[in-house]
Amino acid sequence: MDYSKLSIKRDKDIIIPRALYATTKDTFIKDIATLESLYSKQEILSCLKNTKERISNKMCVMVAEEYNVTPFYRYAV
Numbered sequence: 001m002d003y004s005k006l007s008i009k010r011d012k013d014i015i016i017p018r019a020l021y022a023t024t025k026d027t028f029i030k031d032i033a034t035l036e037s038l039y040s041k042q043e044i045l046s047c048l049k050n051t052k053e054r055i056s057n058k059m060c061v062m063v064a065e066e067y068n069v070t071p072f073y074r075y076a077v
Contacts, residue, residue, distance in 0.1 A: 008038055012039055012043060012047060013047055015038075016035060016043070016044055016047040016051075017047060017048060017055050019034070019035055020035070020059055020063070021053060021054065021059075028066075032063070032066055041067050044063065044067075045067060045069065048072075049072055051074075054074075055074050056074070057073045057074055057075055057077060060072050060074055061073075
């Protein structure tokens with residue numbers, strides 16, 4: 001994938017999950033703040049809930065806790 005051709009608006013379904021796929025517990029606050037400078041909380045939640053990327057349940061719970069919403073999971077628990 002040529003990242004230089006990505007559009008912030010058009011490709012949010014690619015950018016958001018991949019940014020969070022690469023985050024860790026230590027970098028989460030910085031990474032989520034960066035995403036929030038580009039996207040609304042609702043856009044971030046929606047993308048994560050609907051993505052086919054391999055986002056861990058742990059990451060989904062971290063995002064849910066950050067946004068004070070009901071935890072959601074990508075994989076059956």
